[in-house]
Amino acid sequence: xxxxxxxxxxxxxxxxxxxxxxxxxxxLSTSAWWIGAALIALLIAVPLAVVVLTFFDPPSAxxxxxxxxxxxxxxxxxxxxxxxxxxxxxxxxxxxAAWVVTVWDFPGRKFFSLALMFPMAIPTYVAAYAYDFAxxxxxxxxxxxxxxxxxxxxxxxxxIVFNHALAVFVLALVLYPYVYIAARIxxxxxxxxxxxxxxxxxxxxxxxxxxxxxxxxRPAIIGGLxxxxxxxxxxxxxxxxxxxxxxxxxxxxxxxxxxxxxxAIRLAGVAMLVVFVIIIAEMVLRGRxxxxxxxxxxxxxxxxxxxxxxxxxxxxxxxxxxxxxxxxPLWQLLKLxxxxxxxxxxxxxxxxxxxxxxxxxxxxxxxxxxxxxxxxAARLFPGLSMRILSKMCMLGYALPGAxxxxxxxxxxxxxxxxLSADSLTTILFTTTPIGLVMAYAVRFMTPALAPxxxxxxxxxxxxxxxxxxxxxxxxxxxxxxxxxxxxxPLLGALIVLFVDILKELPLTLVLSPPNVETLATQTFGLMxxxxxxxxxxxxxxxxxxxxxxxxxxxxxxxxxxRQA
Amino acid sequence: MNSKFHISFSAVFFGLAACLFLPKAAISKEVxxxxxxxxxxxxxxxxxxxxxxxxxxxxxxASADALLERIKTEGKNSPADILIAADAxxxxxxHDAGVLQPATSSKLQAQVPKNMRDSGNHWHAFTVRARxxxxxxxxxxxxxxxxxxDLATSKWKGRIVARSSTNIYNQSxxxxxxxxxxxxxxxxxxxxxxxxxxxxxxxxDRDQIRAVAAGIADVAIANTYYVGLLAxxxxxxxxxxxxxIGVFFPNQDGRGAHINISxxxxxxxxxxxxxxxxxxxxxxxxxxxxSFPETTSEYPLDISGTQSKLLKSWGTFKADxxxxxxxxxxxxxAVKIFARARxx
Numbered sequence: 047x048x049x050x051x052x053x054x055x056x057x058x059x060x061x062x063x064x065x066x067x068x069x070x071x072x073x074l075s076t077s078a079w080w081i082g083a084a085l086i087a088l089l090i091a092v093p094l095a096v097v098v099l100t101f102f103d104p105p106s107a108x109x110x111x112x113x114x115x116x117x118x119x120x121x122x123x124x125x126x127x128x129x130x131x132x133x134x135x136x137x138x139x140x141x142x143a144a145w146v147v148t149v150w151d152f153p154g155r156k157f158f159s160l161a162l163m164f165p166m167a168i169p170t171y172v173a174a175y176a177y178d179f180a181x182x183x184x185x186x187x188x189x190x191x192x193x194x195x196x197x198x199x200x201x202x203x204x205x206i207v208f209n210h211a212l213a214v215f216v217l218a219l220v221l222y223p224y225v226y227i228a229a230r231i232x233x234x235x236x237x238x239x240x241x242x243x244x245x246x247x248x249x250x251x252x253x254x255x256x257x258x259x260x261x262x263x264r265p266a267i268i269g270g271l272x273x274x275x276x277x278x279x280x281x282x283x284x285x286x287x288x289x290x291x292x293x294x295x296x297x298x299x300x301x302x303x304x305x306x307x308x309x310a311i312r313l314a315g316v317a318m319l320v321v322f323v324i325i326i327a328e329m330v331l332r333g334r335x336x337x338x339x340x341x342x343x344x345x346x347x348x349x350x351x352x353x354x355x356x357x358x359x360x361x362x363x364x365x366x367x368x369x370x371x372x373x374x375p376l377w378q379l380l381k382l383x384x385x386x387x388x389x390x391x392x393x394x395x396x397x398x399x400x401x402x403x404x405x406x407x408x409x410x411x412x413x414x415x416x417x418x419x420x421x422x423a424a425r426l427f428p429g430l431s432m433r434i435l436s437k438m439c440m441l442g443y444a445l446p447g448a449x450x451x452x453x454x455x456x457x458x459x460x461x462x463x464x465l466s467a468d469s470l471t472t473i474l475f476t477t478t479p480i481g482l483v484m485a486y487a488v489r490f491m492t493p494a495l496a497p498x499x500x501x502x503x504x505x506x507x508x509x510x511x512x513x514x515x516x517x518x519x520x521x522x523x524x525x526x527x528x529x530x531x532x533x534x535p536l537l538g539a540l541i542v543l544f545v546d547i548l549k550e551l552p553l554t555l556v557l558s559p560p561n562v563e564t565l566a567t568q569t570f571g572l573m574x575x576x577x578x579x580x581x582x583x584x585x586x587x588x589x590x591x592x593x594x595x596x597x598x599x600x601x602x603x604x605x606x607x608r609q610a
Numbered sequence: 611m612n613s614k615f616h617i618s619f620s621a622v623f624f625g626l627a628a629c630l631f632l633p634k635a636a637i638s639k640e641v642x643x644x645x646x647x648x649x650x651x652x653x654x655x656x657x658x659x660x661x662x663x664x665x666x667x668x669x670x671x672a673s674a675d676a677l678l679e680r681i682k683t684e685g686k687n688s689p690a691d692i693l694i695a696a697d698a699x700x701x702x703x704x705h706d707a708g709v710l711q712p713a714t715s716s717k718l719q720a721q722v723p724k725n726m727r728d729s730g731n732h733w734h735a736f737t738v739r740a741r742x743x744x745x746x747x748x749x750x751x752x753x754x755x756x757x758x759x760d761l762a763t764s765k766w767k768g769r770i771v772a773r774s775s776t777n778i779y780n781q782s783x784x785x786x787x788x789x790x791x792x793x794x795x796x797x798x799x800x801x802x803x804x805x806x807x808x809x810x811x812x813x814x815d816r817d818q819i820r821a822v823a824a825g826i827a828d829v830a831i832a833n834t835y836y837v838g839l840l841a842x843x844x845x846x847x848x849x850x851x852x853x854x855i856g857v858f859f860p861n862q863d864g865r866g867a868h869i870n871i872s873x874x875x876x877x878x879x880x881x882x883x884x885x886x887x888x889x890x891x892x893x894x895x896x897x898x899x900x901s902f903p904e905t906t907s908e909y910p911l912d913i914s915g916t917q918s919k920l921l922k923s924w925g926t927f928k929a930d931x932x933x934x935x936x937x938x939x940x941x942x943x944a945v946k947i948f949a950r951a952r953x954x
Binding site for chain 1: 647675685703776821823825839847
């Protein structure tokens with residue numbers, strides 16, 4: 047989760063410390079970290095700069111039409127409805143589930159505390175297809191009844207309302223784990239002792255949630271919610287599926303239908319503004335509060351519910367959530383896959399499986415290395431400049447994949463033109479997947495950097511000092527102290543990256559070298575392009591299950607007792 | 611422990627990197643396709659082509675617009691030999707962007723009808739789809755249906771479904787109406803049809819067909835491909851939908867039903883121009899042409915000559931003879947008209 051770190055030292059302090067050690071060599075080798083970090087940040091910032099610069103160009107005639115037809119208004123409206131709806135519902139699901147498994151020791155609690163994370167392995171577009179049955183078996187009969195009772199006009203409106211509601215529901219089901227994980231950490235690590243006290247003072251669990259649990263875990267929860275909202279901003283497939291006009295849909299329309307990349311990027315600028323507002327809101331809501339983690343043991347706060355009704359309530363809530371978010375969609379996929387099985391040759395799946403796993407691991411490791419570099423540089427130079435650099439790297443998470451694609455291509459064309467480096471694009475996009483990995487890095491620096499920054503913050507500064515007094519360079523300290531101590535956050539970040547890249551679609555489709563097929567692109571091709579759901583559900587299942595394996599490993603890591 | 615971790619870390623990293631880079635260098639006899647089509651059946655055809663000619667086929671599959679953008683960015687270093695799109699409009703767009711070159715071949719001239727290729731041979735079609743009216747067998751008699759234009763009349767109020775105007779098949783249909791009747795008439799048509807819809811546009815052609823089967827609407831505008839898909843689906847629910855609906859080819863007394871194509875053009879900077887032309891000849895040749903109706907339910911270039919049982923079951927029809935190049939030229943008009951009609 048972002049922003050766990052609270053750096054108190056000043057840049058000046060660290061610089062003076064560097065000089066007092068006396069060695070010029072030491073200073074040089076340390077400044078390499080700063081330069082390296084700045085280079086990484088620059089690489090990541092180029093696509094963002096394309097968006098910002100376009101925003102300041104005079105608008106094209108087409109852009110005036112976008113605004114003129116009131117299209118921009120309806121994009122904004124759709125986006126805001128989806129943000130509010132999904133944000134609210136995902137919070138209810140995520141906080142509710144986290145609270146229940148934190149404070150109640152009911153049958154199946156251990157199982158649920160893990161299984162409730164699984165839905166994050168389902169890509170949103172797969173969830174939308176898996177919930178297709180809701181449109182035909184629930185909505186359509188309902189609409190026929192509405193038309194009979196109230197007439198076709200009402201049916202038209204009811205249809206729109208139902209689609210929005212279904213989209214909010216489906217997105218919240220697969221996105222709530224972000225809030226759930228954040229809230230679990232918040233409840234057990236931050237407000238744990240306080241919740242215990244509140245209970246000892248005789249407050250009910252319900253009152254404790256609002257008086258102690260939520261206020262103290264708020265920064266963590268808001269951090270999780272931020273990820274949910276950014277995912278919603280980014281959503282394309284599911285929105286198209288439900289006929290909801292959002293900014294991201296608008297970006298694609300403008301680019302594909304109007305051949306107007308200028309307005310597409312401009313819309314992306316508007317999307318970035320919305321994201322900016324969300325981030326500011328997050329900072330305001332978070333306030334000046336910091337995590338006051340008790341570094342003592344993790345408490346087991348859970349107590350047995352006193353009544354059968356309490357047991358049933360806790361069990362029932364978790365069961366329903368897990369059923370709708372994971373079991374039902376998976377069951378739909380399984381059913382479809384069973385139809386498609388005879389038509390699919392398992393050998394054909396080998397290449398996308400290999401493509402997915404190798405791309406996700408390779409890109410995951412590269413991004414992780416870059417994030418580690420940034421995080422350590424930020425520790426060596428805890429001043430404002432480094433903070434801005436690392437925050438800048440995290441902005442890409444907010445950009446829709448389509449925009450990253452346009453921006454990457456525009457930036458590459460510009461650079462290869464101005465340097466007359468003709469083979470640049472060939473190297474980036476044809477003979478190697480370097481361009482694709484770079485695009486992933488722009489998109490996914492946040493999930494890599496945030497846990498590493500938090501991990502760094504947990505390593506006492508006195509360790510750095512001791513290591514330096516012992517005569518180690520910044521590199522020596524890094525490899526001997528920080529790297530080994532960061533193994534857990536590193537693995538954790540790698541798994542999150544792995545799951546995210548596994549699910550990624552727009553960047554992979556457009557920027558991958560020839561003949562690279564992944565589970566995500568194959569699922570998309572079969573389900574979206576060919577509309578052969580039965581055949582497409584098999585790669586989708588493998589995709590979801592590989593993601594689940596990642597989630598299980600992640601869960602084990604989180605549960606493992608923390609190192610001192 | 612620490613160094614072991616390092617070694618295994620680097621081993622995995624470089625191993626993976628090698629996996630991704632190695633296969634590129636070995637083969638020189640190859641052709642690279644940037645394809646909008648995402649069919650497994652196409653991969654089977656490419657494999658057959660390789661078997662016959664020894665030419666290896668490399669494929670990048672993504673939307674035609676994104677691929678066009680990529681070709682433009684890659685410039686003269688683009689590895690792309692052929693750009694394949696699933697509609698004439700995108701091919702015209704690619705030609706206008708200056709990224710295609712003429713493919714002159716007597717075989718292509720003979721195998722591709724004149725209205726299904728660019729007048730300067732910058733692209734050639736290899737499959738055909740018809741955009742038809744799907745009606746409920748329960749509530750609509752085929753005799754009530756006549757033409758696309760008829761859908762704008764008040765008798766269809768609240769009875770029509772169609773997908774979003776962002777879809778290229780709708781854009782092409784409207785472009786053909788612009789070509790036949792002019793921009794003003796086309797605007798009136800789009801506005802009236804939008805007003806006759808039972809619900810706002812959503813989902814795919816398949817969703818529209820399902821809506822007709824479910825009773826939400828009586829008539830849908832959809833491609834024949836999706837009917838074939840439902841009829842051949844392994845899911846029994848899909849087959850039940852297909853059983854409830856009928857296929858009607860409109861405008862048979864006039865210009866004929868609207869058709870669109872999938873086709874390919876040789877990229878200007880193609881490093882393997884000859885191989886690219888060979889592949890286009892193969893795709894428009896007898897073996898591939900016979901396979902399309904069976905695998906993707908698409909019509910071959912010789913629409914009436916198909917032997918496919920499924921395609922024949924929909925009946926023979928007269929296709930609009932409009933040179934498909936026009937669809938591309940009128941595409942931007944169509945997009946604007948849809949925006950004005952608020953057909954989202």
